[in-house]
Amino acid sequence: MNTRNRVLIAVTGVLTLAAAAVIYVGAASARNQGTASAGTSDAVTLDGGRLLFRSTADADRGHVSSVSAADPGGARAVSTVSCSRVYAAGGTGICLRPETGLTTYQLAVLDSRLAVTQEIPLVGLPNRARVSPDGKRLAWTVFVTGDSYNGGRFSTRAGTLDLTTDSVEGTLEDFAVTVAGKPYKAADFNFWGVTFTRKPGRFYATMSTGSHRYLVEGDSTARTVKTLRDNVECPSLSPDETRVAYKAAIDGDPAKGWRVSVLDLASGTVTPLAETRTVDDQPAWLDDRTVAYALPRTQGHSDVWAVSADGSGAPRLLIPEAESPAALP
Template identity: 50%
Template structure:
């Protein structure tokens, strides 16, 4: 039997070297392509962010009532002012911004009082804090938080503040999560650390399940509020009393209520069958006189506690890339539109 001729060692070495050269050339080509793609992505991303970038305005940010109406919010534009509380005229919401230097994850204000939920990265962990701010954004009180800031509200008088944090899990769409909602009297410093201390009544009977979670306070006045209670896979609108530490369930499938300035309507997010499990909500409005609800013209899913710019219009954010603020009429008419780019947690100061 004739054996195949054996390749000479020199030929083997040459072949291996050629293979290596081909491999290196391929790697360089792939790296070059990846670099071009990466550069192109970064360039597109930068152009996308810089396009329409809000200009800087002169002045100071104030929460004091009076003067021309304005909006104070957390700015999300990339750069040195990212996460700072910023102010714009209410009639020019996408105009030049005045920056404060105060950074917040969540923010709200009313009657010259602000609540700012902050995060700070330490050497080994991240800590969270609630700051009570006066009308000039000076800190008047500081309270450590047990988890990730999520919701914040101030009563119309500015005397009460509330916030919600995640202490387990990180989203309402998860099947298991844990929240803690606190209420603070900004005048006395009296703190109710958790609404879980409240005695809840459902259908005329005591209701305090072990898996109860509370979130999304919206104040009626200094003594009363609405909020969400979650238990057993259901959510309930509750009416709470700060003085007696009691609450009563009013209806189901209602989350993150937001009371209109005139106290007649509640905007909320509602779980709608057929939507993705991670974003199952649509924006609705409840008429408190008739207890009838209707959807608004925003058909995209959202996870936010909306704000009211006035008695007839809602403002909210969507979980998209830019985190713009959008607005839509509360009566179900019209269509959503962008109110302010790269912004979150708005409060109207009048």
């Protein structure tokens, strides 16, 4: 069975998801059009020393763009590639986008010059995207509907693609789950926010079941996940692999919003960061000291902010009219 067929995720409610895609669509104002055109070019690559992101200055298109890491507020390069979510590492990019003329979505694998090398169909609304540090593994999360246990509300599906073997996991829900050291089975598993380690086949993610949202450690080779800690959503592993940045539900209740925080994996120490606004995003590490994330400005428009990973200082605006940041070392 080829990659294209194996990754198809059979769910209902596709039309509902297509309607929900309006969150990615908006008409850019004259001010935003000015931001989009200033200092633009088509010379966007995955070369180092840049910050890659999805532009929201053209909210209806979401062009993949980049700025100098040394001057993130300066002139941006804007490509002709459009994505709902984008990320890159190790010379490989992932672009989650609508399929042309259809109400479905696809994952596009990008090379270092943003040329599409592979396309994989996805059924669901794009939500999260990640690439392993070596550029050989990709992960995505989509919203879906139709799960009987969920009463017609949105659920999530997280999948992975290994470019070295061309193997696809369309969902992590088939993995063997261990909770608190004991085998655990449930009908309501949801996975999202995958982040890769440098070790082949190993990753972290969020798994929800019941009222819990666990940080889990996964092994794609063994097809297993085990819980590590509760109330951890959208983890992002630091470059030195000692910490995880994530969004923590305030008082354990997502209805109250989320506080971006950092977990030390060895000690279990949690450090709430200086950003006190609610952050509904998967944080991205710019380096071992700095965490970036997107905050909405108006419908369809966002800005990327940065904050110190040790809890000190104050948030700073990093890239206006942007989301889905990725540092290119």
